[in-house]
Each structure stands twice: as C-alpha cells, then as structure tokens.
Amino acid sequence: MIPRFKPSIGSAELVALVAPPADAVERFERAFATRFGCTEGIAFSYGRTALWALLQALGIEGSEVIVPAYTCSVVAHAVTLSRNSCRFVDADLFDYNMDLDRVADAISPRTRMIVATHLFGFPLDTVRLADIVADAEQRYGNKIWVVQDCAHAFGARRAGRLVSAEPDIALFGLNVSKSMTSVFGGMLTTSNRELASKVRAWRDGHLRAPSPLKPVLRRAYLIAVAAAFQDDVYRVVRWLQDETSVLNRLTKEYHLDDRISFPGDFAEPMIATEAAVGLVQLARYDGFEQCRQANARFYTTTIVPPRGWQMPPLVEGATYSHFPVRVPNRAMVMHGFLRRGIQLGEVIQYSVPHMSSYGPAAAADYPNSLFCSRHTINLPVHSDLTDDDRQRVVDAVEAMRRSMSPDEARVAVSGRLS
Numbered sequence: 508m509i510p511r512f513k514p515s516i517g518s519a520e521l522v523a524l525v526a527p528p529a530d531a532v533e534r535f536e537r538a539f540a541t542r543f544g545c546t547e548g549i550a551f552s553y554g555r556t557a558l559w560a561l562l563q564a565l566g567i568e569g570s571e572v573i574v575p576a577y578t579c580s581v582v583a584h585a586v587t588l589s590r591n592s593c594r595f596v597d598a599d600l601f602d603y604n605m606d607l608d609r610v611a612d613a614i615s616p617r618t619r620m621i622v623a624t625h626l627f628g629f630p631l632d633t634v635r636l637a638d639i640v641a642d643a644e645q646r647y648g649n650k651i652w653v654v655q656d657c658a659h660a661f662g663a664r665r666a667g668r669l670v671s672a673e674p675d676i677a678l679f680g681l682n683v684s685k686s687m688t689s690v691f692g693g694m695l696t697t698s699n700r701e702l703a704s705k706v707r708a709w710r711d712g713h714l715r716a717p718s719p720l721k722p723v724l725r726r727a728y729l730i731a732v733a734a735a736f737q738d739d740v741y742r743v744v745r746w747l748q749d750e751t752s753v754l755n756r757l758t759k760e761y762h763l764d765d766r767i768s769f770p771g772d773f774a775e776p777m778i779a780t781e782a783a784v785g786l787v788q789l790a791r792y793d794g795f796e797q798c799r800q801a802n803a804r805f806y807t808t809t810i811v812p813p814r815g816w817q818m819p820p821l822v823e824g825a826t827y828s829h830f831p832v833r834v835p836n837r838a839m840v841m842h843g844f845l846r847r848g849i850q851l852g853e854v855i856q857y858s859v860p861h862m863s864s865y866g867p868a869a870a871a872d873y874p875n876s877l878f879c880s881r882h883t884i885n886l887p888v889h890s891d892l893t894d895d896d897r898q899r900v901v902d903a904v905e906a907m908r909r910s911m912s913p914d915e916a917r918v919a920v921s922g923r924l925s
C-alpha cells in the first residue's frame with residue numbers, strides 16, 4: 508500500500524526521543540530560523556497556537572484578519588479564538604493560493620493582519636502582496652501585519668528568495684503530515700527582533716507548563732506513527748480508518764465542521780522531546796525537499812492526464828508538500844487507485860467559509876474554494892516514495908485514462924463536474 512502521506516522517521520529520530528538536551532527547544536529555534544532565512548525562531552506546541560499567540564502578543568482583538576477561503580481550518584480557528592473575525596478571499600485556480608486580485612477589496616479599515624498561505628508549497632507573489640499592503644496602510648493609516656503561512660512551503664522560493672524570509676513573520680506547522688516534523692509543534696520565524704521579543708515575552712508569560720506525562724505521550728505517539736507507516740501495518744491502519752469507525756473518530760476530530768476548538772494542550776509550549784526530533788528532521792530537510800520536487804517533476808513530465816483532469820503547475824521554487832490534481836469524479840478516482848494499492852489524499856476537502864462554523868456562505872461566494880474542495884486529489888509525493896512507487900502511480904493514471912468511457916470523457920470535456 509502506498510500511503511497518501513508518510514513522515515520519514517528513521518532510527519535517528521527515535522534515538523533523539525531518548526534523552527533530549529534541556530536546551531533542545533532554543534537550539535531548534537535557532538537552527539530552524541537560520542535554515543529558513545530568519546534571525547529569530549519562536550516555538551509553540553502547534554502551528555495554530557503560534558498564530559493565536561501572535562495575534563494576542565500584538566494586541567489584535569475585535570479586528571479583521573484576511574484568510575484564504577481554501578486553507579487548513581485551524582488558521583481560521585486561531586483567528587476566531589483570539590476574538591477576531593476572518594475575512595475570506597477566494598482561491599486562484601492556477602496554484603490554489605489566495606487570489607491577489609481580490610485582496611485589495613477585502614482590506615477594510617478594521618484589517619490588522621493578512622495570512623498569506625503558500626498552499627501546497629506554491630509561492631505566492633510576495634512582492635505584489637507587499638505593494639497591496641503598503642497602499643492599504645497609506646489609505647487607512649494602520650499597520651497591517653503579513654504572516655507568511657509556510658506550513659506547506661518550508662523552503663519555498665519566489666524569484667530565488669525564501670518566502671519565509673519575507674516580512675513580517677513566517678508561520679510553520681510541524682505535525683507528522685507536514686514536510687518535516689517535530690512530532691507536533693509550530694514555529695514563528697522573523698528577522699524583526701522587536702517583534703520576536705514581544706511574541707516571546709507574551710508566550711513565556713501566558714502559556715502553561717505541560718504535564719509531566721507529556722514527554723512520555725509524545726514519545727509513544729511518534730513510535731506508534733513510525734510503526735503505523737510500516738507497509739504491512741499500514742494496510743491494517745488504513746482498513747481500520749476507512750472501513751471501520753475505530754480510527755475514524757480520531758481522525759475526523761481534527762476537522763469537526765461545526766466546532767471551533769483546539770486540542771486540550773494547545774496553550775502549552777513546545778517540549779524538548781519534540782524539539783530534539785525537529786533538530787534531526789531539520790538536518791534532513793533539504794533531502795526531503797529535493798525528493799518532493801523530483802517526484803512532482805516526474806509526475807508532471809510523465810503523466811498524460813485523462814480528459815477533465817487538471818494537473819498542478821510546475822512552478823520554480825515550489826516545494827510540493829502535496830501534488831494536487833483536480834478530477835471530475837473524485838470518489839471514483841480514489842476508489843480506482845485504492846484497488847491498485849495506492850491511497851490518495853483529498854487534501855483540503857472543505858472550503859472554510861462554507862463550513863457550518865463559518866457559514867452560511869452561498870455557493871457563489873467563494874466558487875473556486877468550493878470547487879477545489881470537491882475535486883482535488885493528492886498524488887503521493889512524500890520523500891520515502893521509491894522509483895517503483897512513482898511508476899505505479901503513473902501506471903494507475905494511465906489505466907484510468909485508457910478505461911475512460913466515451914461518456915465520461917464527454918462529461919469531462921463539457922465541464923459538467925459532479
């Protein structure tokens with residue numbers, strides 16, 4: 508079974524769990540910031556906690572924050588739970604990112620922050636966004652903070668420059684589904700020292716100490732994850748998850764449509780155990796990125812897309828945390844791949860403003876976001892993929908293309924997507 512994503516956890520990560528140095532978090536912050544082009548790193552228990560803390564450290568409350576409509580729901584939750592409101596901007600169908608043409612219109616006198624997500628590793632045009640923001644700041648006379656959300660785009664570059672190094676501050680998530688992991692965890696990086704000390708002081712003054720049991724739980728979790736992704740175990744895990752309700756409850760918990768809430772330990776700091784794993788993964792990060800980029804290039808140059816399929820663009824500097832493809836009938840495609848032992852992700856299978864906790868949004872309000880949420884699949888691009896795995900994915904697409912009935916092909920061409 509080729510899993511839809513797979514963290515690369517080896518013996519070095521497991522060894523790191525044993526006796527993490529007391530200053531592991533500070534060391535991870537420094538090394539992480541340096542790798543991603545910044546001077547300051549501030550670690551948290553989750554990426555969402557980092558954004559939630561940043562808003563409060565800046566004293567932003569009762570304000571509007573611009574958030575992509577098509578992104579991870581925890582971003583919107585962090586805005587809401589810090590007592591601010593989201594102003595959503597629809598996606599651009601080219602690279603799934605927030606449509607910059609719509610950002611200027613979304614800015615109001617109450618806007619204090621823009622979360623610029625580089626979705627699936629596609630770098631947003633940071634220069635153009637900075638111009639839009641500078642104009643709006645002039646017009647309204649407020650500072651508008653820009654957060655480069657790099658949770659999918661750790662080393663992504665635009666015109667050769669790391670997007671994480673662009674002003675004002677970058678946000679990362681480090682759970683096991685990301686391009687590198689520190690078990691859980693989140694990070695802010697910036698080269699603005701004043702901002703960094705403000706956020707760090709807020710964090711140190713407000714987060715509560717983790718329970719003494721936490722290092723044990725985190726260790727057990729990472730070992731369980733490493734075991735679960737062993738091929739024979741993964742078959743069972745997948746079966747439990749997709750065909751029974753045993754694991755379903757746990758995984759669905761992450762995105763409960765009707766509830767805006769965070770895990771019980773979200774307001775705690777990152778612990779040394781997590782940082783020690785993060786340090787090992789950081790040293791391996793360049794290799795992970797090269798593998799993902801090579802896998803994306805391989806798919807782009809090898810796959811002949813079936814009618815109606817929209818392949819992602821090949822973008823210089825993109826990190827391909829995912830390889831999103833839009834297909835007419837997602838359920839059918841996913842089922843077809845599963846029969847061939849390939850699990851596909853749905854990536855982001857919701858449009859945030861259409862979720863019941865943020866809605867009601869009409870279908871016409873954020874049409875691209877809704878469209879992407881219904882038609883996107885994710886071909887596996889993780890760094891542990893073998894040449895043989897990649898070829899199997901390509902073969903599965905080819906088999907699907909050949910077996911397409913004339914009817915299906917006609918539906919695809921006329922654009923009547925289900």
Ligand SMILES: *Cc1c(COP(=O)(O)O)cnc(C)c1O
Nearest residue numbers: 553554555579581658680681693
């Ligand atoms: C994962 C993710 C985050 C942070 O997630 P946490 O699970 O809270 O660490 C932020 N933004 C995006 C786009 C993400 O995918």
